[in-house]
Amino acid sequence: MAKTVKLTAPLTDQDVLQLNIGDTVLVSGVIYTARDAAHKRLVDLLAAGEPLPMDLAGQIMYYVGPSPARPGRVIGAAGPTTSYRMDSYAPILIKLGLKAMIGKGKRGVEVIEAMKAHKAVYLGATGGAGALISQRIKAAEVIAFPELGPEAVHRLEVEDFPTMVINDCQGHDLYEHGVREYRRTTAR
Amino acid sequence: MRQIEVAQVTQAVKAAAIAANYEPGADLLAALARGAEAEESPIGKEIFRQLLENARIAKEERIPMCQDCGLAVVFAEIGQDVHLVGGDLDQAINAGIRQGYAEGFLRKSLCHPLTRANTGDNTPAVIHTEIVPGDRLKLTVVPKGGGSENMSRLFMLKPADGLAGIKARVVITVEEAGPNPCPPLIVGVGIGGNFERAALLAKKSLLRELGQANPDPEVAAIERQLLAEVNDLGIGPQGLGGRITAMAVHVLMQPCHIASLPVAVNIQCHASRHQEVVL
Numbered sequence: 001m002a003k004t005v006k007l008t009a010p011l012t013d014q015d016v017l018q019l020n021i022g023d024t025v026l027v028s029g030v031i032y033t034a035r036d037a038a039h040k041r042l043v044d045l046l047a048a049g050e051p052l053p054m055d056l057a058g059q060i061m062y063y064v065g066p067s068p069a070r071p072g073r074v075i076g077a078a079g080p081t082t083s084y085r086m087d088s089y090a091p092i093l094i095k096l097g098l099k100a101m102i103g104k105g106k107r108g109v110e111v112i113e114a115m116k117a118h119k120a121v122y123l124g125a126t127g128g129a130g131a132l133i134s135q136r137i138k139a140a141e142v143i144a145f146p147e148l149g150p151e152a153v154h155r156l157e158v159e160d161f162p163t164m165v166i167n168d169c170q171g172h173d174l175y176e177h178g179v180r181e182y183r184r185t186t187a188r
Numbered sequence: 189m190r191q192i193e194v195a196q197v198t199q200a201v202k203a204a205a206i207a208a209n210y211e212p213g214a215d216l217l218a219a220l221a222r223g224a225e226a227e228e229s230p231i232g233k234e235i236f237r238q239l240l241e242n243a244r245i246a247k248e249e250r251i252p253m254c255q256d257c258g259l260a261v262v263f264a265e266i267g268q269d270v271h272l273v274g275g276d277l278d279q280a281i282n283a284g285i286r287q288g289y290a291e292g293f294l295r296k297s298l299c300h301p302l303t304r305a306n307t308g309d310n311t312p313a314v315i316h317t318e319i320v321p322g323d324r325l326k327l328t329v330v331p332k333g334g335g336s337e338n339m340s341r342l343f344m345l346k347p348a349d350g351l352a353g354i355k356a357r358v359v360i361t362v363e364e365a366g367p368n369p370c371p372p373l374i375v376g377v378g379i380g381g382n383f384e385r386a387a388l389l390a391k392k393s394l395l396r397e398l399g400q401a402n403p404d405p406e407v408a409a410i411e412r413q414l415l416a417e418v419n420d421l422g423i424g425p426q427g428l429g430g431r432i433t434a435m436a437v438h439v440l441m442q443p444c445h446i447a448s449l450p451v452a453v454n455i456q457c458h459a460s461r462h463q464e465v466v467l
Contacts, residue, residue: 037304067255067295076293077246077255082335082368104426105335105368126235126426127335127370128459131251132242149306150255150295164231164428175367178429182229182422185359 006160010058011099016121019165021174025123026160031060031102032143033154035081039089041145042153046092053144053153057097060123064102065150066140067130075140075156077130080104083122087111094120102163106175116171123163124174136161189271190323192467194280197264197272197327201284204329204463205260206292209252212243215398216460219435223372223425232430236372239458250293254459257294258331260285260313261391267322281327282311297334316388325467328395336373336457339365342387345449354379354451355414361453362418362434367427370457373434374398375418378452380444390454393438395462402439411437 002022007015009029019025032054034042045052063083067076083103090101091114099120104127115121125133139157146152166174220243224236246253262281266272289296289310296310320326341361345353358377365373378389401408414437424430435458444450 037299040304065255065295065297067252067257068293070250070293073251076295077252077257079255081256082338084368104370106366106427124367124426124428126238126242127367128254128457129238129242130255131246131249131253132238134251135245149308150297151306175427175429178229178231178424179366179422179427180429182424182429182431183420184422185417185420 009060011060012058013119016099016119017169019121019168021165021168021172021177023165025163025165027060027102027163028159028161029157031062031156031158031161033062033064033066033156035063035065035151036085037148037151038145038153039086043089043092056093058099059097060100060102061093061098062102062156066154067150069140075134075137078134078137079130080125080127083107090114094118107167112167112171112173115167116169119169121165121169122167124166125163133161189269191271191273192325194272194275194277196467197277197280197325198284198287200327200465200467201262201281201329202288202291204327204465205285205288205294205331208329208331208461208463209257209292209294210246210250212246212253212461213398217243219398220458223432223435227425227430227432229424229428229430231428232425232432235425235428252294253461254333255295256297256333256335257289257310258333258461259298259337260310261330261332262313262315263328263330263395264315264317265320265326266317267324268319269323270325277317278315281315282313285311285313326464327467328462328464330395330462333457333459336369336455339369339455340390341453342383343451344383345451347447347449349449351410353449355417357451358414358437358453359417359421361455362423363421365455366423369455370459371423371427371434372425372432372458374456374460375414375434375437376454376456377414377437377439378454379439379441380450381442382444382448382450385442386450386452387454389440389442390452393440394454394456394460396438398460399436407439407441411439414439
């Protein structure tokens with residue numbers, strides 16, 4: 001049965017190996033944000049042999065471009081963006097020790113294979129619940145590429161940030177599993 | 189001729205852009221509440237509850253419902269007896285978007301298509317103007333998220349494909365989208381016209397009050413059938429499995445060329461935002 005696990009980043013292999021699809025993971029600690037443009041920048045830095053703005057070992061990457069914070073607030077709305085757009089970059093980062101990604105939507109075969117090979121997981125957050133999710137973010141700071149605006153890399157401190165395991169280290173997929181149970185059609 | 193100052197347009201667009209992002213419509217809230225009751229999947233039920241809670245927090249805490257505050261689509265229905273004075277209409281609309289997104293703490297999500305450099309103020313809006321009878325100006329601001337727009341499709345079918353072909357394309361579009369566009373969805377379908385008109389019909393269908401049927405009984409029947417077929421896919425809220433993949437299918441239809449059967453499917457996530465103002 002699905003379980004609820006509290007994890008604090010950075011993560012170890014043991015942290016992610018215990019997870020199965022459908023498990024709830026409440027994430028605390030430091031996570032980093034990056035979406036389309038930031039991923040391209042990170043991979044370009046690696047290709048040029050230059051250092052990344054963060055050490056990826058054990059880290060969690062959150063695919064999000066938050067809305068601006070009002071004065072006195074930590075952050076604006078901050079729900080996940082669709083993950084497949086990061087699929088061409090993700091395996092490179094997983095090889096460097098990235099242990100988890102938070103987003104929404106399906107991942108490609110290469111990402112799932114990389115997660116199996118290097119022990120990483122893909123966690124889903126509720127897409128479109130940006131106001132609700134923002135309440136679990138306790139601090140936010142831009143640490144790289146400020147010129148990218150909402151696509152800049154932020155360092156976030158989160159507390160019990162709610163996610164669910166979509167892909168575990170064994171290559172299972174919660175979306176396929178969940179849909180099979182409710183499908184009533186033979187279309188396609 | 190009734191004169192309307194374009195400065196009024198700027199003010200109206202600004203207010204509508206902010207309101208659309210913070211205040212979900214009563215029709216959407218009612219549909220989410222119905223979903224929380226009707227969904228059979230426990231995870232799906234929980235997602236509906238989260239979305240209702242998210243809507244409450246957005247309004248009370250003044251946090252946008254979704255961090256993707258959208259590309260601003262603006263429909264301007266201009267009465268033919270209206271004389272717009274004091275400046276350029278497109279510039280006035282864009283000024284409203286610029287001010288609304290800055291002052292409303294909304295995310296600026298537009299960029300150069302190749303360099304990907306952010307334009308910094310969420311302009312230019314995509315503006316659709318239409319001349320209609322009367323002396324009023326109706327503005328509808330529709331912040332449209334990128335994730336659901338990416339899953340939208342246009343098909344130039346053969347007349348022989350018929351209604352069965354149309355339905356198959358709509359269902360395939362929703363199936364391929366899966367969890368990506370943030371279901372529970374509203375599926376906008378445009379049938380007929382030509383290449384660009386089908387897409388515009390699909391977009392316009394999303395403006396209709398959620399769950400209201402097309403007044404044409406023939407089209408309303410197609411909407412009901414499509415909703416049932418889409419929900420048979422079992423994709424469910426957030427794609428985690430469930431009965432409610434779409435809360436509604438809206439169809440608009442008009443005549444097309446004897447050689448053609450254009451069909452556009454515009455996918456709308458559950459954060460369906462549109463705000464109307466009449467000057």
